[in-house]
Amino acid sequence: CLLACLFLWCLGDSLYSHGKLQKPTIKAEPGSVIPYGRAMTIWCQGDLDAEIYFLHKEGSHNTQRTQTIQQPGDKAKFFIPSVTQGHAGQYRCYCYSSAGWSEPSDTLELVVTGKGTLSGLPSPVVPEGGNVTLHCTSHSNYDKFILTKEDQKFTNSLDTEYISSTGQYQALFVLGPMTTNYSGTFRCYGYYKHTPQYLVRTRPQSIALTFPLGPSRKPSLLSHQGHILDPGMSLTLQCYSDINYDKFALYKEGGADIIQSSSQWTKAGLSKANFTLGYVNHSTGGQYRCYGAHNLSSELSASSDPLDILITGQIYDTPSLSVKPNSSVHSGENVTLMCWSMYPVDTLILSKEGSGQPPLRLKSKFEDQQYQSEFSMSAMTSTLSGSYRWYGSRNSSLYLLSFASAPVELIVSGKVMLSSQMDVSSLTSVTSVSNTTAPENRDHTMENLIRMGIAVLVLIVLSILAAEAWQSHRQTHHAAGK
Ligand SMILES: *[C@@H]1O[C@H](CO)[C@@H](O)[C@H](O)[C@H]1NC(C)=O
Ligand SMILES: *[C@@H]1O[C@H](CO)[C@@H](O)[C@H](O)[C@H]1NC(C)=O
Ligand SMILES: *[C@@H]1O[C@H](CO)[C@@H](O)[C@H](O)[C@H]1NC(C)=O
Ligand SMILES: *[C@@H]1O[C@H](CO)[C@@H](O)[C@H](O)[C@H]1NC(C)=O
Ligand SMILES: *[C@@H]1O[C@H](CO)[C@@H](O)[C@H](O)[C@H]1NC(C)=O
Ligand SMILES: *[C@@H]1O[C@H](CO)[C@@H](O)[C@H](O)[C@H]1NC(C)=O
Ligand SMILES: *[C@@H]1O[C@H](CO)[C@@H](O)[C@H](O)[C@H]1NC(C)=O
Numbered sequence: 235c236l237l238a239c240l241f242l243w244c245l246g247d248s249l250y251s252h253g254k255l256q257k258p259t260i261k262a263e264p265g266s267v268i269p270y271g272r273a274m275t276i277w278c279q280g281d282l283d284a285e286i287y288f289l290h291k292e293g294s295h296n297t298q299r300t301q302t303i304q305q306p307g308d309k310a311k312f313f314i315p316s317v318t319q320g321h322a323g324q325y326r327c328y329c330y331s332s333a334g335w336s337e338p339s340d341t342l343e344l345v346v347t348g349k350g351t352l353s354g355l356p357s358p359v360v361p362e363g364g365n366v367t368l369h370c371t372s373h374s375n376y377d378k379f380i381l382t383k384e385d386q387k388f389t390n391s392l393d394t395e396y397i398s399s400t401g402q403y404q405a406l407f408v409l410g411p412m413t414t415n416y417s418g419t420f421r422c423y424g425y426y427k428h429t430p431q432y433l434v435r436t437r438p439q440s441i442a443l444t445f446p447l448g449p450s451r452k453p454s455l456l457s458h459q460g461h462i463l464d465p466g467m468s469l470t471l472q473c474y475s476d477i478n479y480d481k482f483a484l485y486k487e488g489g490a491d492i493i494q495s496s497s498q499w500t501k502a503g504l505s506k507a508n509f510t511l512g513y514v515n516h517s518t519g520g521q522y523r524c525y526g527a528h529n530l531s532s533e534l535s536a537s538s539d540p541l542d543i544l545i546t547g548q549i550y551d552t553p554s555l556s557v558k559p560n561s562s563v564h565s566g567e568n569v570t571l572m573c574w575s576m577y578p579v580d581t582l583i584l585s586k587e588g589s590g591q592p593p594l595r596l597k598s599k600f601e602d603q604q605y606q607s608e609f610s611m612s613a614m615t616s617t618l619s620g621s622y623r624w625y626g627s628r629n630s631s632l633y634l635l636s637f638a639s640a641p642v643e644l645i646v647s648g649k650v651m652l653s654s655q656m657d658v659s660s661l662t663s664v665t666s667v668s669n670t671t672a673p674e675n676r677d678h679t680m681e682n683l684i685r686m687g688i689a690v691l692v693l694i695v696l697s698i699l700a701a702e703a704w705q706s707h708r709q710t711h712h713a714a715g716k
């Protein structure tokens with residue numbers, strides 16, 4: 235206490251008659267916003283003549299809150315090995331020498347982040363007119379949470395409530411109906427009523443407004459690496475549109491973050507952006523949507539169609555497969571691909587290698603002590619040739635798959651039929667299984683036949699014309715010769 239009294243006395247004194255020491259500067263390293271548990275340093279830099287530095291935390295009247303460093307020189311270091319919410323607050327430093335006290339430094343506001351969460355429910359992407367609930371939680375028993383928008387256009391506070399099932403303190407802020415006013419970045423601050431300066435800040439949460447039927451058409455989303463990925467593979471999703479968006483946003487269903495990426499305008503007249511998701515693991519699996527956006531606005535376009543990303547090897551099982559009648563058929567014939575698993579799976583998924591189309595999800599039946607499913611393709615065409623694999627998945631996590639079955643290599647021998655009935659049926663079969671085939675690989679047999687026919691006709695017409703010209707030339711020549 236003696237030190238504290240001495241300090242406060244000196245402090246009071248300093249307000250009226252501070253000595254010749256220059257005003258110190260105060261600085262936090264790595265920064266004044268610091269994640270919970272991280273080590274940090276507060277530096278005070280003052281006069282070379284300083285003998286002692288004092289670091290004082292605003293609002294505290296005991297010595298524990300005032301650290302002293304007996305360190306002659308122009309700099310003192312106050313090291314905090316692990317930051318807790320108790321460290322959050324406003325700091326100033328002073329230095330002392332035989333000449334007297336320095337002026338106080340400017341105030342350093344230390345904010346501790348991360349011992350709390352903020353999420354937008356059911357999703358941070360909210361349609362115009364919809365509602366969103368911003369959910370602030372913390373394990374610390376704060377009395378209140380403040381929710382603020384980064385542009386300061388919105389602030390609200392609520393008392394916390396204790397949720398015994400999760401052991402957390404929470405506050406639920408309901409925003410809505412959504413207008414452009416609510417789009418932007420929000421944070422929650424937890425605090426105690428008696429020490430309102432001990433703010434603890436959550437990570438930021440973007441809330442974005444979408445226009446479901448709005449002025450802008452929806453963009454398209456594709457995966458460069460297909461829909462089914464092995465863990466450790468690297469994944470890049472691309473969003474594009476024929477509207478000149480400045481940037482695109484990507485959101486994974488149930489996720490916390492809306493990722494943004496600025497777009498490039500291609501020669502073909504498309505705006506495009508890549509989202510590099512890096513090396514995939516089980517947490518990458520899910521349903522993604524992208525949105526177009528403009529700079530200086532946090533509103534998003536209508537969403538793209540959803541894109542499912544499935545991750546293999548997450549269920550310890552490898553399904554078995556067979557093909558009926560066999561993997562080598564003539565075009566026009568039927569093929570059935572069958573799959574079974576010894577382990578419980580709710581769906582069996584059939585995927586064609588290199589196909590841009592989403593894989594087929596088929597419900598499994600439990601029969602003969604096995605979970606099985608089959609897929610029949612009628613009137614095969616050569617476009618259906620290729621490598622097929624099966625995977626199993628469970629309802630509890632739709633995007634996590636078993637290991638891949640062995641591949642089956644379907645070979646459809648191209649027997650060209652001239653009967654129009656066969657051409658019609660082969661075209662129907664392409665549409666009926668279009669989900670497993672890339673549309674750009676359509677069978678062009680009919681088109682090619684028509685083209686060849688036209689070419690032959692043109693040749694015939696040309697030769698008739700040539701013959702006529704030769705004939706008339708000969709007649710003219712003959713007449714002239716007479
Ligand atoms: C949003 O909340 C308001 C009041 O809480 C309610 O009247 C309205 O129906 C909700 N809108 C939607 C789209 O759920
Ligand atoms: C946005 O907020 C301002 C100020 O609160 C209000 O005057 C304005 O009407 C709001 N606009 C919309 C679209 O809600
Ligand atoms: C996106 O990624 C693809 C494949 O990795 C690459 O070919 C393309 O140039 C990238 N586009 C942009 C706009 O970065
Ligand atoms: C999975 O990937 C995410 C994002 O890349 C990463 O944050 C997370 O730590 C990874 N999880 C595991 C178990 O490797
Ligand atoms: C939008 O912002 C990005 C990044 O800040 C910038 O590179 C781009 O030029 C901006 N586009 C427009 C049209 O202002
Ligand atoms: C595959 O089945 C087709 C039609 O059932 C048959 O013509 C062909 O001989 C079979 N090929 C093999 C290798 O069994
Ligand atoms: C192929 O399947 C279709 C319909 O599923 C059926 O009408 C047709 O008779 C089958 N063809 C052969 C050769 O089995």
Ligand SMILES: *[C@@H]1O[C@H](CO)[C@@H](O)[C@H](O)[C@H]1NC(C)=O
Nearest residue numbers: 579580581597598628629630
């Ligand atoms: C799995 O989901 C499908 C489709 O929602 C449903 O028909 C099926 O009964 C579910 N299976 C189990 C075991 O819950």
Ligand SMILES: *[C@@H]1O[C@H](CO)[C@@H](O)[C@H](O)[C@H]1NC(C)=O
Nearest residue numbers: 593594595666667668669670
């Ligand atoms: C195939 O795609 C069409 C529309 O693209 C869809 O209506 C149909 O349900 C899909 N079939 C299967 C088996 O997924």
